[in-house]
Amino acid sequence: xxxxxxxxxxxxxxxxxxxxxxxxxxxxxxxxxxxxxxxxxxxxxxxxxxxxxxxxxxxxxxxxxxxxxxxxxxxxxxxxxxxxxxxxxxxxxxxxxxxxxxxxxxxxxxxxxxxxxxxxxxxxxxxxxxxxxxxxxxxxxxxxxxxxxxxxxxxxxxxxxxxxxxxxxxxxxxxxxxxxxxxxxxxxxxxxxxxxxxxxxxxxxxxxxxxxxxxxxxxxxxxxxxxxxxxxxxxxxxxxxxxxxxxxxxxxxxxxxxxxxxxxxxxxxxxxxxxxxxxxxxxxxxxxxxxxxxxxxxxxxxxxxxxxxxxxxxxxxxxxxxxxxxxxxxxxxxxxxxxxxxxxxxxxxxxxxxxxxxxxxxxxxxxxxxxxxxxxxxxxxx
Amino acid sequence: xxxxxxxxxxxxxxxxxxxxxxxxxxxxxxxxxxxxxxxxxxxxxxxxxxxxxxxxxxxxxxxxxxxxxxxxxxxxxxxxxxxxxxxxxxxxxxxxxxxxxxxxxxxxxxxxxxxxxxxxxxxxxxxxxxxxxxxxxxxxxxxxxxxxxxxxxxxxxxxxxxxxxxxxxxxxxxxxxxxxxxxxxxxxxxxxxxxxxxxxxxxxxxxxxxxxxxxxxxxxxxxxxxxxxxxxxxxxxxxxxxxxxxxxxxxxxxxxxxxxxxxxxxxxxxxxxxxxxxxxxxxxxxxxxxxxxxxxxxxxxxxxxxxxxxxxxxxxxxxxxxxxxxxxxxxxxxxxxxxxxxxxxxxxxxxxxxxxxxxxxxxxxxxxxxxxxxxxxxxxxxxxxxxxxxxxxxxx
Numbered sequence: 001x002x003x004x005x006x007x008x009x010x011x012x013x014x015x016x017x018x019x020x021x022x023x024x025x026x027x028x029x030x031x032x033x034x035x036x037x038x039x040x041x042x043x044x045x046x047x048x049x050x051x052x053x054x055x056x057x058x059x060x061x062x063x064x065x066x067x068x069x070x071x072x073x074x075x076x077x078x079x080x081x082x083x084x085x086x087x088x089x090x091x092x093x094x095x096x097x098x099x100x101x102x103x104x105x106x107x108x109x110x111x112x113x114x115x116x117x118x119x120x121x122x123x124x125x126x127x128x129x130x131x132x133x134x135x136x137x138x139x140x141x142x143x144x145x146x147x148x149x150x151x152x153x154x155x156x157x158x159x160x161x162x163x164x165x166x167x168x169x170x171x172x173x174x175x176x177x178x179x180x181x182x183x184x185x186x187x188x189x190x191x192x193x194x195x196x197x198x199x200x201x202x203x204x205x206x207x208x209x210x211x212x213x214x215x216x217x218x219x220x221x222x223x224x225x226x227x228x229x230x231x232x233x234x235x236x237x238x239x240x241x242x243x244x245x246x247x248x249x250x251x252x253x254x255x256x257x258x259x260x261x262x263x264x265x266x267x268x269x270x271x272x273x274x275x276x277x278x279x280x281x282x283x284x285x286x287x288x289x290x291x292x293x294x295x296x297x298x299x300x301x302x303x304x305x306x307x308x309x310x311x312x313x314x315x316x317x318x319x320x321x322x323x324x325x326x327x328x329x330x331x332x333x334x335x336x337x338x339x340x341x342x343x344x345x346x347x348x349x350x351x352x353x354x355x356x357x358x359x360x361x362x363x364x365x366x367x368x369x370x371x372x373x374x375x376x377x378x379x380x381x382x
Numbered sequence: 383x384x385x386x387x388x389x390x391x392x393x394x395x396x397x398x399x400x401x402x403x404x405x406x407x408x409x410x411x412x413x414x415x416x417x418x419x420x421x422x423x424x425x426x427x428x429x430x431x432x433x434x435x436x437x438x439x440x441x442x443x444x445x446x447x448x449x450x451x452x453x454x455x456x457x458x459x460x461x462x463x464x465x466x467x468x469x470x471x472x473x474x475x476x477x478x479x480x481x482x483x484x485x486x487x488x489x490x491x492x493x494x495x496x497x498x499x500x501x502x503x504x505x506x507x508x509x510x511x512x513x514x515x516x517x518x519x520x521x522x523x524x525x526x527x528x529x530x531x532x533x534x535x536x537x538x539x540x541x542x543x544x545x546x547x548x549x550x551x552x553x554x555x556x557x558x559x560x561x562x563x564x565x566x567x568x569x570x571x572x573x574x575x576x577x578x579x580x581x582x583x584x585x586x587x588x589x590x591x592x593x594x595x596x597x598x599x600x601x602x603x604x605x606x607x608x609x610x611x612x613x614x615x616x617x618x619x620x621x622x623x624x625x626x627x628x629x630x631x632x633x634x635x636x637x638x639x640x641x642x643x644x645x646x647x648x649x650x651x652x653x654x655x656x657x658x659x660x661x662x663x664x665x666x667x668x669x670x671x672x673x674x675x676x677x678x679x680x681x682x683x684x685x686x687x688x689x690x691x692x693x694x695x696x697x698x699x700x701x702x703x704x705x706x707x708x709x710x711x712x713x714x715x716x717x718x719x720x721x722x723x724x725x726x727x728x729x730x731x732x733x734x735x736x737x738x739x740x741x742x743x744x745x746x747x748x749x750x751x752x753x754x755x756x757x758x759x760x761x762x763x764x765x766x767x768x769x770x771x772x773x774x775x776x777x778x
Contacts, residue, residue: 001391001456002384003684003691009383069383262772277775279761282768289767290705297684298677304383316680323677371673372666378676379663382649 013073019046020081026349032084033207039165044085045121053091054118061111062119068241072248072303079252082356084208086123086162092245094124096238097170097187107224109189113168126170127157127214135239135365137232138181142216144173144188150223153216163199163212167192172235187231194221206359240317243364244302247324250360251299254292254327257335257353261285264339281338288331295327315377322370325361332357394457398464401437406470424550427474431505434473440503441479448499459635459690466639477547478502478509482555484628489613489621510551512542512599520762523566527601529558529573538604548584548597551577555625561616572618574610591748634706638682641714645679648721651739655724662724671720678713682706708763711753718747
């Protein structure tokens with residue numbers, strides 16, 4: 001048993017922290033939030049040069065051939081630095097879906113897409129085909145029909161993160177009606193050029209990670225755009241992995257918030273004492289540490305369990321996202337509270353962290369949704 | 383990062399299991415939510431620890447030269463996990479093994495190590511801990527028991543409270559003030575006191591469960607030889623810190639396995655007990671609370687591993703110990719709260735329609751109120767976390 005990172009992993013974390021401290025941080029986030037696209041193209045280019053997007057992609061597709069634990073490290077660091085880049089949508093959503101697609105019997109487009117992410121600087125995302133932002137098979141409302149030359153879609157996928165930035169989108173669509181909603185779903189690779197209208201992002205709470213509707217009506221793709229039939233099992237596996245990666249980002253955000261709350265509690269004086277000497281404040285900070293570290297332990301374990309195919313991997317993923325969503329909400333709220341009035345202002349950076357924390361908390365399902373999965377798994381097992 | 387046992391760890395785990403299978407008398411087995419206090423079973427428990435000692439399992443991580451196994455902390459943790467998993471009774475000499483012994487190993491003279499350690503392992507001599515006083519609980523530095531030199535002896539006077547096992551103990555690790563003029567934490571000395579000395583009066587202290595796990599102790603002119611000082615005169619606070627660090631050590635691995643067993647039992651109960659005419663497990667609110675308990679109890683296991691990895695790598699215990707104790711104790715209260723709610727009005731009785739488990743849950747509900755108080759209240763733990771881990775200013 002060893003609950004620690006190896007030297008290469010520590011070095012990756014160190015280098016990520018240095019790069020992101022220099023090139024991202026709240027100031028970079030604020031700038032992106034106020035920009036037209038909500039993203040930092042220069043930082044994305046740097047990340048591409050460093051090969052981060054391909055960390056978990058195998059070497060034959062131009063990646064570094066490492067794994068989920070390395071991605072967890074990078075997600076944590078991008079969270080900590082509020083990096084305004086589509087790293088989550090590219091590596092955690094699109095990347096994991098591609099990786100879970102069988103290389104044998106799959107399409108050459110899968111390999112191409114992995115190569116473009118790993119070394120081509122491509123930005124990508126996933127549209128789970130849902131009208132209302134659900135994540136389950138029954139919620140898939142986008143349909144795909146066979147044509148002479150390929151496929152044609154109908155319907156709109158809602159609330160797709162960074163769809164306006166994506167070079168290609170992984171789309172889950174219903175190919176056949178089925179009594180069991182988990183059957184009859186396909187996974188497609190849709191290049192942005194194939195869309196009839198460019199996705200227009202909604203004004204978004206997290207202004208550096210915007211959500212957009214992807215209109216798929218009458219969109220046509222060739223036959224080999226279908227990466228997998230009966231795709232739900234692989235989509236579910238990919239979503240477990242994406243949830244753990246988002247949980248890792250949440251832990252990074254919470255860590256940065258707590259550090260700021262503690263620093264402020266040490267320097268801010270009222271009643272002739274630093275406010276951090278009041279137990280009403282210090283105990284809040286201790287509780288924030290408890291939920292953050294709890295979530296961190298769950299995230300590391302889940303990443304390992306998924307990577308190793310441990311029997312409790314799905315349960316571990318659910319536990320990690322439940323813990324991290326709670327930590328994200330609690331720390332985002334209480335770190336602002338510790339700051340008092342200044343933490344409520346537009347000029348202060350705490351609300352920037354709050355915005356990203358909220359994305360991490362709610363996207364792919366909140367704490368209650370994942371706790372329900374935890375109990376379902378436990379009740380079925382016992 | 384690897385959460386599996388190494389081949390060596392797996393072999394060790396198997397060895398523990400095999401030994402327990404062969405040597406644990408199933409009739410003696412107690413579950414984690416044990417109803418009774420150990421007092422009537424002291425002789426059995428003493429014999430059980432003797433058996434453990436003969437098998438080489440008492441003091442797994444203690445040096446071989448003092449009768450230990452000379453293995454590492456990882457093996458110690460595995461041993462406690464397997465003990466809890468097989469629901470074996472914990473060794474009776476818990477204070478000796480977990481607190482007095484490790485402190486003697488660090489601060490004791492060679493003759494003290496030779497004198498005390500092997501009898502701790504065999505449970506021939508049981509130990510108790512004389513730290514807390516009526517006026518010095520969380521604020522341990524406020525203790526008032528005094529020790530005054532008289533030739534080659536010290537004469538001790540004072541009152542101690544919450545003393546687990548004092549009624550059967552042969553020895554007591556005892557903190558007394560030896561320099562009343564010195565600042566609060568400076569004038570304290572750490573004594574090893576023979577409980578058979580004249581002037582030691584032990585009275586059982588009944589707790590809210592109705593049982594008496596611990597005692598009050600009154601010390602009147604108790605003479606203690608000077609060589610029974612552990613460490614240096616007036617350096618007792620530093621020595622005591624070693625004891626308290628060990629209090630939250632590898633024993634946590636047993637607690638986390640026990641918590642997991644309790645949660646599994648609670649889930650099984652939720653399938654049987656009805657709520658609004660349906661099994662309680664189908665109630666969405668109950669499901670949320672069970673899910674949350676899993677998040678917390680699984681975190682205990684992982685926090686334990688993280689703490690152990692930190693100690694093995696750096697030699698210094700990380701913040702995980704305080705976090706783990708805080709989480710464990712608060713979770714145990716939430717877990718037993720939920721159990722009582724599952725029983726509903728029947729939970730207000732201690733026997734209902736032949737449900738043998740109710741009595742144990744009722745006891746556990748009462749007992750767990752003490753979890754957030756013993757070995758550092760949750761409030762003190764939050765102070766420790768805030769001040770020593772987060773570096774916040776002291777609260778006073």
